[in-house]
Amino acid sequence: MIEKKSPYCGCLLYSANALSRVITKMAEEEFASIGVAPSHCFLLMTVHNQPGIQPTEIAEKMMLTPSTVTRLMAKMEAQRYLQRISDGKFTLVYPTKKTNEVYPVILESWRNLYRRYTAVLGEEVARQLTDGIYSAAIKLEAR
Amino acid sequence: MIEKKSPYCGCLLYSANALSRVITKMAEEEFASIGVAPSHCFLLMTVHNQPGIQPTEIAEKMMLTPSTVTRLMAKMEAQRYLQRISDGKFTLVYPTKKTNEVYPVILESWRNLYRRYTAVLGEEVARQLTDGIYSAAIKLEAR
DNA sequence: ACTTTTCAATTGTATGTACAAATTAAATAA
DNA sequence: TTATTTAATTTGTACATACAATTGAAAAGT
Numbered sequence A, B: 001m002i003e004k005k006s007p008y009c010g011c012l013l014y015s016a017n018a019l020s021r022v023i024t025k026m027a028e029e030e031f032a033s034i035g036v037a038p039s040h041c042f043l044l045m046t047v048h049n050q051p052g053i054q055p056t057e058i059a060e061k062m063m064l065t066p067s068t069v070t071r072l073m074a075k076m077e078a079q080r081y082l083q084r085i086s087d088g089k090f091t092l093v094y095p096t097k098k099t100n101e102v103y104p105v106i107l108e109s110w111r112n113l114y115r116r117y118t119a120v121l122g123e124e125v126a127r128q129l130t131d132g133i134y135s136a137a138i139k140l141e142a143r
Numbered sequence C: 001a002c003t004t005t006t007c008a009a010t011t012g013t014a015t016g017t018a019c020a021a022a023t024t025a026a027a028t029a030a
Numbered sequence D: 001t002t003a004t005t006t007a008a009t010t011t012g013t014a015c016a017t018a019c020a021a022t023t024g025a026a027a028a029g030t
Helices: A012-031 A038-049 A055-062 A066-078 A097-121 A123-141 B012-031 B038-049 B055-062 B066-078 B097-121 B123-141
Strands: A082-087 A090-095 B082-087 B090-095
Touching (some): A012 A097, A012 B097, A055 A066, A066 A082, A090 A097, A097 B012, A097 B123, A123 B012, A123 B097, B038 B097, B097 B123
Antiparallel strands (some): B082 B090
């Protein structure tokens, strides 16, 4: 049986984008029950684990730009999932009761996602792949 | 020296998205001189290599949805980079003179991109990583 | 003390992508 | 042959993300 590969599968851009879309879709399915998108959940986790964190640091941790973080926060704040407090030129971000309530559910969904893709890829393969991807991202970002 | 990792680096979703953003940015820089975004270049390559190809097949090759392909095509057609011809319920997509002119430049940029990331990651590592990413994407899509 | 520079955060705008619905045409069933 | 179903494509809409420009405040230089 002939395995039909994409003509672009040797390209990191192509493959990385493809994987990103696929795993994002799986995550959206998993997080759908919460009613909060995966990126927003990362934000909530970050704020939950470090109340009073500032947008810039959130952006670093999430590997996103500050402007994106502002948008994500605005949405979550509108849903009372977090609170921003201005402090001079800084902004301090805090979780709310709602955040704390949903936090365990987020963790659970996150674990389910992990289980789902490791079931397909194998745990060790998934680990190594994730590690390779992460370190490549770091190296290329520092380029 | 302590290496500071992201708290989410063990998550495939997080890492894959991060890599996707970083490599996309590099690609955008590389393709900027052409004035055509990376995804549009993939489209042009696909059509160049298979004149008369249909949107559905393009979508499969590019691992995108048909609706996304429609948007990409609309943009490129507006810039006279390709031509759509209706044939019953099908649409046949053809390259134009402009496509053929720019094609070698696209290939060159693509090679440059490859050189850039392999310079950072090492050729063998990059190859294996790309391969692992691609096969994970395929497996997870078939989930 | 005042000016200039730097820096954090936000806003305007644009892009790539997807889903769901609509359209249109072909294929199949009656 | 006509009616129904299926399939290809496009459109309406929405979302995550980024860049460039703006705002507002702190820091540094004079």
